[in-house]
Amino acid sequence: MPQIPSRRGLLFGTAAVGAGALLTACTSNESEDEKPAANQNQPAASDKPGKPVTIGFAGPQADHGWLNAINENAESRAKKYSDVTLEITEGANDTAAQIGQIETLINKKVDVLVILPADGKALTQVGLKAMRAGIPVINLDRVFNSPQAYRCYIGGDNYGMGLNAGHYIGEKLKDKKGAKVVELAGLDNLELTKQRTQGFDDALKNYPNISKVARQAADFTVESGQAKMAQLLQAQKQIDALWNHDDDQGVGALRAIEQAGRDEFLMVGGAGALAAFEAIKQDRGVLKATVLYPPTMAASAIDLARALGQGKGISGTAEFEIPASVTLYSAVVDKDNVDQYMATGFK
Template identity: 55%
Template sequence: MLPGALRRRGFLAGALGVGAGAALTACTSNAAPSAPANAPAAAAGGDNATPGTPVTIGFSAPAADHGWIAAIANNAQAQAQAYSDVTFEAVNPTNDITQQIAAVQTLINRNVDALVILPNDGSQLTSVGRAAMQAGIPVINLDRIFDSPLAYRTWIGGDNYGMGVSAGNYIGERLKAAGVANPVIGEIAGIDNLPLTQSRSQGFADALGTYGFRVGPRQAADFTAQGGQRVTANLLQAAPRLDAVWNHDDDQGIGVLAAINQAGRNEFFMVGGAGSANAMRDIQADNTVLKATVTYSPSMASSAVALARLVAQGRGMGDLAEQEVPASITLASATITRENVATYMPLGFES
């Protein structure tokens, strides 16, 4: 482990060098021209995988009650194992807020060099994030954000609003190209009282609005296959005609597709959400109404561990000019179709 004082300062300064552009001048000697003092900064590049100071990274996440969360834990562990200079300490996953706080406090007491935390609830775990930071342990806050920037060194997560925009743009472009006027566009959301669901729905509505379209029948499920099947059956009964549907989550999409098949409906196309391997295989086979999915990849856990390692070692990101790891990283939401599915298949998770 890093000495206490060094660890407290380590994440404030990186080891990334900054290059300078050389002036283009006529020169008759072999001496290289010196860079002016105000030369623009340039990234030096480098290999962040090169082993550095050995560090211990603590990890805490909710229990793997569906495919996406299971992939979060698996990706984090696999990334840590890829580094010879990382010891990975994962506490037992739990969906109990009190138990997760206690587990993270255990990692703080062990004096780990960095923490990666996907909280069950960002608001309720903010205090333990702040406790870690005050103890000199940098926190990489994964996905569900803490209430205060004082509780984390870096946040990394998906773009919920961007998911909705990507889904809305795909549907809008496809319907416009087909010349469909006044389309009926359904939406099968996740849990409505969650901010992430609200952001996804807002992005979807905003994107459709740019095409002159609006969201039609809408049902909220619970991110489970059972919930997806139940609410989709209700939506299909209430809507005798549909032109397109966006389902927020590929885990619940298993049930959504089951309900669609049971109803014998195929007059519309569907877009999924998150990027499960199941959904990608269906898109690749092109034998269901599912024609695309928009990503919210659990690969963010791999990146979180990589960031925690760099921060704990006092290193920056080799391809950036800045010497520090950024304070916030939002992943883009890509649209996966039959044309590009092979590229994204390695990132898919099993529902």
């Protein structure tokens, strides 16, 4: 894994701190003579106070470690700026409730909206409503059905997450004949889960010696992770690797593995929880790696919303506007590079 790159390199590089890559580029402290010639006259956002911006933030209920980290990243990033006022909702998993919360923010005439929809398809219309009201929308993580419903999308690479998990496992097992892997997925009714599985399956096509022999969906909860993993272990008497989509449900999966007394395989997690990083660093169990899906994307969304509200671009790029889309990189974290990622782990 490469070391954390320079500020400018962080923007679209290997995302050594996930979405933190974009954060740094959006708020560069570089002096004018340090910037490339193409950017000398670009009105780029900086850390210095500028035009006041009120940002409305609406996300699902924080009933999951990753979602709680999303809220924390948004709030802590907004506090960094004296020119930003953050209007944050309580969060809701009920579609109608979240639409109502967003409509309240629209009626308050916030300058920019950051929305992580509980269901992208179901909330597309309220995104369109905001845009038509002249309030630009930063669509976070779960994408709306129409690009007209947002000004900028920022999110993780779900397909890449599965792809990188598959290649990591593939390289570990490439010399083992008849290798068997199992998959513990998230919520099957979410498009992101399907994308993660597709990426994983596509990666495994490069390793003809490996077969995926079973898959269970565990709903992103500790309880379901434990129950579904127990079922997998009971059905499969010998496996060589497990890919678990989510570190939160992975807590339950590890309980089931311990209770079953199984340790013949390696496990790769997903998202980047602090507990997973610590287990990887200790290297005493089956968990050997996790694939990032950084909640710091919410901090990046605040940076983008601030730049948008101030009519700015982002330093390190030649354009006068923020991008239309930013997809984060899903780095694999194992014992060799876990120390550099430890500070980004969420509880």
